[in-house]
Amino acid sequence: MEEEALLQAGAQRYERTTSRKTSRNGYKPRTLLTKYGELELLKPQFREFPFETQVFEKYSRVEKSILAAVAESYLQGVSTRRVEKVMTALGVEGISASSVSRITKELDEKVEEFLSKPIEHEIPYLFVDATYLKVRDGLHYENKALFVVAGIRDDGLREILGVRLADSEASIFWQDLFEDLKERGLRGVKLVVSDGHKGIQKAVTESFIGSSWQMCHVHLIRQALKKVPKKKQKEVSEKIKEALVDRQKLQDLIRELDNMGYKSAADTLEHFQYDVMNYMQFPQSHWRRIRTTNMMERTNKEIKRRSRVVGAFPNQESVLRLVVSILIDINEDWITGNRYIVMEQ
Numbered sequence: 001m002e003e004e005a006l007l008q009a010g011a012q013r014y015e016r017t018t019s020r021k022t023s024r025n026g027y028k029p030r031t032l033l034t035k036y037g038e039l040e041l042l043k044p045q046f047r048e049f050p051f052e053t054q055v056f057e058k059y060s061r062v063e064k065s066i067l068a069a070v071a072e073s074y075l076q077g078v079s080t081r082r083v084e085k086v087m088t089a090l091g092v093e094g095i096s097a098s099s100v101s102r103i104t105k106e107l108d109e110k111v112e113e114f115l116s117k118p119i120e121h122e123i124p125y126l127f128v129d130a131t132y133l134k135v136r137d138g139l140h141y142e143n144k145a146l147f148v149v150a151g152i153r154d155d156g157l158r159e160i161l162g163v164r165l166a167d168s169e170a171s172i173f174w175q176d177l178f179e180d181l182k183e184r185g186l187r188g189v190k191l192v193v194s195d196g197h198k199g200i201q202k203a204v205t206e207s208f209i210g211s212s213w214q215m216c217h218v219h220l221i222r223q224a225l226k227k228v229p230k231k232k233q234k235e236v237s238e239k240i241k242e243a244l245v246d247r248q249k250l251q252d253l254i255r256e257l258d259n260m261g262y263k264s265a266a267d268t269l270e271h272f273q274y275d276v277m278n279y280m281q282f283p284q285s286h287w288r289r290i291r292t293t294n295m296m297e298r299t300n301k302e303i304k305r306r307s308r309v310v311g312a313f314p315n316q317e318s319v320l321r322l323v324v325s326i327l328i329d330i331n332e333d334w335i336t337g338n339r340y341i342v343m344e345q
Contacts, residue, residue, distance in 0.1 A: 001053050005044035008051065022048040108317065111324045114331075119161060119181065122188030123151035124343075125286075126161075126208075128200060129296045130169050131303060134312040135319055141312050145169050146323060147177055148299060154188065156339035158295065160331040161186065163323060165316050174203035182207070191279065193293055195219040196272060212278040216293045217244055220272055227264035236265065243269075244276055244291075283344050295340070302326050 006012060011020040027042035032055070044051050127150045132143045147169075149162040162181050166173035178186075192204045193214040204213050221240050225233045236257070243253040250273055257266040279291040289295065303323055313319045334340075 001041070001044055001051075001055055004053050005046075005051060009046065022046045104321070107321045107325070110328070111320050114324050114328055115163060115320075116184065119159075119185035119187075121153035121155060121159070123153055123159075123161070123186060124188055124190045125152040125290050126186075126189050126192045126211075127151065127293050127295050128174070128192065128194045128204075129293055129300060130197070130200075131300055133165075133307050133319055135165070135316055136312060136314050144316070144319070145173070146303070146319070147174065148296065148303075148323075148327070149177065149181060150296060150299070151186075151189075152289070152295075152340055154343060156341050156343045157337075158334040158340045160299075160327045160334070163320070163327060165319055169197050169199045171199040171202035171206075174200055175207055178203060178207035191282065191290060193279075193290060195293065196223065212281070213275055214278045214291065215272045215275040216291075217241075217276065218292045218294065220244075220268070220276060224265045224268045227268065228262050232262075236262070240269070245280075247273075247277060250276070285344070286341050289341050299327065299330055302330070 005024070009020060009022050009024060011017045013024055023046065025045040025047045028045050030041045030043040032039045032041055041055075043053070128147070130145050130147050133146050134141050135144045145166045145168055147162070147164040147166060148160070150158060150160050153159055162177055162184075164173070164177045164180075166177075189208050189211050191212050191214055192208055193216055194200045194204070195216050196219060201213060204211070221237055224240060225237060228236045239253055239256075243249040250269065254266045254269050254273070257263075257269070279287055282290065303326060306322055306326060307313075313322075
């Protein structure tokens with residue numbers, strides 16, 4: 001703090017110089033609660049303007065690391081009583097239930113801010129995916145669908161656009177999320193990439209008229225291989241990958257699989273045959289990025305990794321605190337990192 005005071009004042013104590021910006025005005029006692037116990041600090045004072053420090057936040061008497069520990073405990077679904085035990089184990093007293101509640105309120109505000117932020121860029125490529133988490137509802141626990149929507153912007157960067165916890169993957173829930181995104185500014189969607197869930201397909205058809213829907217190649221291959229003997233899966237997988245770049249090759253493969261006795265696998269490919277090559281209407285340099293939902297893989301893995309620690313969430317709010325906190329970090333990496341694809345005029 002003495003170093004900060006020197007920089008802000010522009011001069012040493014009692015030093016006469018033209019670079020001085022303010023005069024010192026003694027010190028003010030200040031207590032700071034840390035994991036090493038309570039510290040008594042002397043905070044420098046100025047006459048002309050207030051002294052600022054990175055040692056602690058303004059009006060906060062709890063070290064940032066303690067705040068982070070409490071917040072992290074809540075992100076992992078730990079109860080207030082458990083948080084207090086953790087704080088005691090660290091040798092810190094004075095963290096009350098009201099303090100923890102205030103921190104969760106701050107987290108909820110960040111969640112709300114992220115979920116309501118305007119979508120400023122056009123999003124030509126939209127990616128949607130869902131996973132299931134166990135959440136307490138009343139006296140019992142049930143699986144809830146967690147929807148995550150991301151996109152590639154018109155400048156080539158990726159962005160997390162929306163999150164929603166729903167009772168199922170029915171089209172009405174997806175439509176509700178899509179309409180919310182459009183109200184926040186979602187526009188310019190040309191291609192929507194997802195797995196083959198019927199609810200998503202129907203919602204995309206009704207919400208994004210004039211856009212194309214792309215069946216994720218990875219999900220399609222997985223779905224087809226479920227209907228093929230294990231010893232033949234590698235061979236069939238290679239055949240499907242080769243066929244997904246040409247419509248005639250795909251037709252030939254469907255007939256071949258049918259003749260080999262893999263009718264169910266052939267039916268799967270035939271069902272999605274008109275939705276697996278829509279990515280080819282866009283620049284070839286984009287194809288590798290937009291024919292699958294691989295862009296969402298890291299996101300889903302991180303959500304699953306953290307949710308396994310929790311096991312079952314005590315309520316829907318705790319789900320969103322954790323998930324949105326993860327997505328905020330990922331989103332910051334995306335929009336400050338390299339372009340995912342190079343957009344062409």
